[in-house]
Every structure is written in structure tokens, then in C-alpha cells.
Amino acid sequence: MTQQNSSPAFGGASERRRYVRLEQQHMLRHEKYVFGMTGSGEMLPRGSPREEEGTIKNYSLGGALFEAKVKYNVGDTLKLAISIRGWERYKNEFYKDDKTSRREPVIVLARVVRVQTIISDSVHDIAVEFVGLDEGDRWTLLKHIKAQLEKKDKS
Amino acid sequence: MDEYYAADNSDPFGLFGTEGAEELLPLVCFRLGEGQYALDMARVHEVLRLISITRVPQMPDFVLGIINARGNIIPVFDLRRKFSLGGPRHSAGASPGLDEAIGRGGPFGGNTIDKKAKLIVVDTREAPVSFVADELLDNVKVERSSIAPAPEGKLQVPKECVAGISRLDERVIIILDWDKMYELVQEEIRSFVS
Numbered sequence: 001m002t003q004q005n006s007s008p009a010f011g012g013a014s015e016r017r018r019y020v021r022l023e024q025q026h027m028l029r030h031e032k033y034v035f036g037m038t039g040s041g042e043m044l045p046r047g048s049p050r051e052e053e054g055t056i057k058n059y060s061l062g063g064a065l066f067e068a069k070v071k072y073n074v075g076d077t078l079k080l081a082i083s084i085r086g087w088e089r090y091k092n093e094f095y096k097d098d099k100t101s102r103r104e105p106v107i108v109l110a111r112v113v114r115v116q117t118i119i120s121d122s123v124h125d126i127a128v129e130f131v132g133l134d135e136g137d138r139w140t141l142l143k144h145i146k147a148q149l150e151k152k153d154k155s
Numbered sequence: 156m157d158e159y160y161a162a163d164n165s166d167p168f169g170l171f172g173t174e175g176a177e178e179l180l181p182l183v184c185f186r187l188g189e190g191q192y193a194l195d196m197a198r199v200h201e202v203l204r205l206i207s208i209t210r211v212p213q214m215p216d217f218v219l220g221i222i223n224a225r226g227n228i229i230p231v232f233d234l235r236r237k238f239s240l241g242g243p244r245h246s247a248g249a250s251p252g253l254d255e256a257i258g259r260g261g262p263f264g265g266n267t268i269d270k271k272a273k274l275i276v277v278d279t280r281e282a283p284v285s286f287v288a289d290e291l292l293d294n295v296k297v298e299r300s301s302i303a304p305a306p307e308g309k310l311q312v313p314k315e316c317v318a319g320i321s322r323l324d325e326r327v328i329i330i331l332d333w334d335k336m337y338e339l340v341q342e343e344i345r346s347f348v349s
Contacts, residue, residue, distance in 0.1 A: 033221065035214055035348070037345075040280055042279065043344040043345055045211060109221065132207055132221065133207075134224060136225065137225075
């Protein structure tokens with residue numbers, strides 16, 4: 001699929017033009033998002049019964065590559081909670097009653113664009129494209145990535 | 156009148172009248188298709204500009220997908236589509252801001268909603284949900300006693316979803332019963348999935 005080849009997470013030509021990729025490892029929690037029946041009988045979007053943990057291998061503003069124990073299918077919609085240490089210091093907004101002002105992971109909606117099995121039934125590389133990133137978080141992440149790259153250049 | 160719109164005595168901010176005065180109902184007014192509609196402000200969680208909507212597969216077409224609003228995942232419904240409310244069409248590319256927000260070929264196909272569109276987030280029992288309004292109009296306060304019952308057979312939305320009609324100068328505002336509307340939305344999703 002051409003979509004997979006040009007994925008920002010895999011460093012295709014389009015990625016070089018659009019987003020800089022950061023080779024950093026971070027923990028993340030991931031779950032597949034679908035509409036399902038809630039306790040009160042409402043059909044609402046919800047994650048898998050169990051959140052899985054994984055490790056981000058690299059990421060950019062457009063997507064990420066992470067290692068997971070579960071295998072997803074191309075096209076699946078995932079909710080990722082990525083724990084990037086120190087990213088929240090670049091936030092511009094302040095919401096007194098909102099959890100986003102506290103130290104929390106970046107929440108991203110992502111679509112699976114490529115899956116590569118490293119060890120059968122236990123280790124998979126999942127490439128995702130970010131399809132739902134809060135605008136404020138996007139700016140915060142952009143500033144964080146920029147700061148990390150400047151730091152890397154200096155060292 | 157729907158019990159939901161019955162006058163209550165709680166007015167923590169003292170904004171909506173003093174003792175003995177007419178009870179006022181604050182409404183958020185918006186456009187859906189060609190009609191002006193309103194919801195009780197108490198039910199509206201927030202209004203967002205149209206942001207990127209992620210489609211969720213195997214859902215009825217009026218379920219546009221989900222959004223990520225400050226880390227909260229909220230479903231988005233197209234009530235105009237659900238209740239077959241008409242309205243002017245907009246050509247693709249006519250609203251570059253919108254095209255960017257929803258992506259070309261996205262849930263709206265880039266041809267039905269202009270850049271005035273907003274997402275109205277409404278509180279429900281379990282979690283907030285949202286729907287697309289073609290335009291956010293204003294916030295008004297109407298006297299509860301002035302709200303008329305829904306007329307027979309003259310509305311585009313099902314009569315059971317209408318809490319009442321309010322006339323403000325030249326405007327006719329259809330006050331929606333969100334709980335009933337949401338019930339119909341849920342019914343259709345459930346029957347689609349099963």
C-alpha cells in the first residue's frame with residue numbers, strides 16, 4: 001500500500017519533507033478503539049478491556065513506531081497514551097479543572113499503517129499515523145521535539 | 156411540557172431573574188440545515204471549532220467518528236444526516252479551513268458543511284458526546300411560560316424530540332429534547348451493530 005510506504009513513522013520521503021523524527025524511547029499504553037456497549041447500555045467509543053503497554057521507538061508530529069506484544073491490523077484505530085518526560089513544560093494552556101494541566105501522557109488517536117512481526121506472537125512493530133491530536137498538544141509536542149533536536153545538536 | 160424544562164429554583168449566580176420574576180431558560184442556539192434549534196445551556200458542555208475527526212469503521216453514516224479534545228475521546232454525530240434535515244450544500248474546496256480540519260474525503264466528503272460549523276459537546280449520563288452544528292448562532296434566555304408545544308406535522312425533526320417552540324422577534328427556535336434525540340441516536344447505533 002502506498003499509504004504504508006509514505007508513513008511518517010517509517011521515514012518515507014514525505015516524512016522528510018513534513019516532520020522530523022525523533023529517535024527516542026518512551027513508554028506508552030495502547031488500546032484499540034471501537035464503539036461498544038457501556039455499563040449503562042449506551043453505545044459509545046471505548047477502548048479494549050485491557051490497555052497494553054509498549055515502547056515507542058521513534059516518533060514525529062505525524063506518527064510513531066512502537067513495539068507491542070499484541071498484533072493490530074492495518075486500519076485499526078488506536079488510542080495511545082505516550083509518556084514523554086518533560087513534554088508538558090511547553091504547554092501554553094492552563095485549565096484549572098482540566099486534567100491536561102497536570103502531568104499526564106500525551107493522548108493521541110492513531111491509525112495503524114503497518115505491522116511487522118519481529119517475534120511470532122510476542123513482539124510486533126506497529127507503525128501508526130496520528131489522526132487525532134489535540135491542537136494544544138500538537139503545539140506542545142512540536143516545541144518539545146524542537147527543543148530535543150536543539151539539545152542533540154549542541155551535544 | 157417536558158419535565159426537563161420545568162422551572163427549578165436553583166440559580167446560583169442570580170443571573171436568570173429575581174424572586175417573583177418570570178423564570179428564564181438559557182438556551183444555546185444553532186443552525187442545523189435551514190432550521191434554528193436550541194438546547195438548554197445546562198446540557199451543553201462546551202462548543203468546539205471543527206477539529207480533526209477520526210472515522211470509526213462499521214458505524215451508521217451519521218456517526219462521523221471520534222475526536223480528541225484535550226485528551227478526551229468524544230464521539231461526533233451528524234444530526235442533520237440522522238434526521239434528514241436539509242440545507243444548502245457547499246462545494247468542495249469552498250472552505251479551505253474546513254477541508255484542512257476534516258481532511259479531504261473525510262467524513263463529510265468535504266461538501267456538506269461550511270467553515271462556520273461547530274462541534275457542540277453535550278453531557279450525557281455516561282460521557283460527553285458531540286454533534287456538528289452548521290453554525291453557532293447565539294445564547295438567549297426565554298421565558299419558560301412562553302415556550303409553546305411542538306405543532307403537529309410541521310417539523311423536520313421527530314415531534315418527540317422537540318421540547319417546545321420559542322418565538323423571538325422574527326425567529327422561530329425549536330428547542331430540542333436532547334435526551335430523546337440521544338435515545339434515537341443510540342437506538343439506531345444499537346440496531347446497526349446487532
